[in-house]
Amino acid sequence: MKIMSGNSNLPLARAVAAYLELPLTDASVRRFADEEVFVEIHENVRGEDVFVVQPTSFPCNDNLMELLICIDALRRASAKRITAVVPYFGYARQDRKPGPRTPISAKLVANLITQAGADRVLSVDLHAGQIQGFFDIPTDNLFAAPVMSADIQARYGEQELMVVSPDVGGVVRARALAKRLDNAPLAIVDKRRDKPGQSEVMNIIGDVKGRCCILIDDIIDSGGTLCNAAQALLDAGAKSVTAYITHGVLSGGAVARVNNSALTELVITDSILATDATKDSTRIRTLTIAPLLGEAIRRIADESSVSSLFD
Ligand code: R5P
Numbered sequence: 001m002k003i004m005s006g007n008s009n010l011p012l013a014r015a016v017a018a019y020l021e022l023p024l025t026d027a028s029v030r031r032f033a034d035e036e037v038f039v040e041i042h043e044n045v046r047g048e049d050v051f052v053v054q055p056t057s058f059p060c061n062d063n064l065m066e067l068l069i070c071i072d073a074l075r076r077a078s079a080k081r082i083t084a085v086v087p088y089f090g091y092a093r094q095d096r097k098p099g100p101r102t103p104i105s106a107k108l109v110a111n112l113i114t115q116a117g118a119d120r121v122l123s124v125d126l127h128a129g130q131i132q133g134f135f136d137i138p139t140d141n142l143f144a145a146p147v148m149s150a151d152i153q154a155r156y157g158e159q160e161l162m163v164v165s166p167d168v169g170g171v172v173r174a175r176a177l178a179k180r181l182d183n184a185p186l187a188i189v190d191k192r193r194d195k196p197g198q199s200e201v202m203n204i205i206g207d208v209k210g211r212c213c214i215l216i217d218d219i220i221d222s223g224g225t226l227c228n229a230a231q232a233l234l235d236a237g238a239k240s241v242t243a244y245i246t247h248g249v250l251s252g253g254a255v256a257r258v259n260n261s262a263l264t265e266l267v268i269t270d271s272i273l274a275t276d277a278t279k280d281s282t283r284i285r286t287l288t289i290a291p292l293l294g295e296a297i298r299r300i301a302d303e304s305s306v307s308s309l310f311d
Helices: 010-019 060-076 105-116 129-134 145-156 168-180 224-235 254-259 276-280 290-302
Strands: 002-005 027-031 037-041 049-053 081-086 120-124 139-142 161-165 186-192 200-205 212-220 240-248 265-269 284-287
Touching: 002 010, 002 027, 010 049, 010 290, 027 060, 037 060, 049 060, 049 290, 060 081, 060 105, 081 290, 105 129, 120 290, 129 139, 139 290, 145 168, 145 212, 145 240, 145 265, 145 284, 161 168, 168 186, 168 212, 186 224, 200 224, 212 224, 224 240, 224 254, 254 276
Parallel strands: 002 049, 049 081, 081 120, 120 139, 161 186, 161 212, 212 240, 240 265, 265 284
Antiparallel strands: 027 037, 186 200
């Protein structure tokens, strides 16, 4: 087995390799003067089971191109099996046509990864489970919930918890987390979004008075959804609001928005490389998913059960 990395999240790839007690595959993933991506693998990978760790986060298109070219290089170097390990799958939110004459870009990206030569895909908290079906190759979708629930129990386990989904679409994810937290009660924020990038809280379904609310979502991007939901929960009588979000996209002024929000803290994972602003924020804490990914990779290589990781 070999672990190779592009440039999008080297610390995570190194941590995964360390979990597996393997060195990272010796390769250069660099740019020509005109920004073309060039990949060169400096060791033999013929007949190897290779896992390429490359979340397609900002800059999304560059990181996607690196992933595709790494896969192409491995295929031409006769790797036996190539797994695209894409902890954060960019374009996932474009998983359906929101209107006439619009693309389904998540499907296009799935086609590109498959056509490049990937044999399998490994991702974490895909925006929608059905994106697995966009790939005609085996695709494992891991959940960060066990990592989050362990942290919630340790930090907030003594309090009267309430798990909250920030929108109707996230209820299944929130219910799964609530189940892990001794069947904590569930509330839902009924959010209406008029324009992309803007969010408006309309209503809270459930009684959150006096509760320590745990907001759960897959992505924080502009932070609008989360910060508005936190304020609405406090206005409805919640004692405190903490957010657990798998993918800290945190674009534009999101970190400042979180720093100035009503949230006690925002907890994200290291699926996406943290910016300096994120690292400097005293309101944002990061949990690592390296052991989760490492264990899933070990099980894929051994051909043992991945789903039993979540029993
Ligand atoms: C939407 O369906 C996602 O689950 C997130 O709620 C959304 O992407 C968050 O975006 P933002 O932080 O920009 O409000």
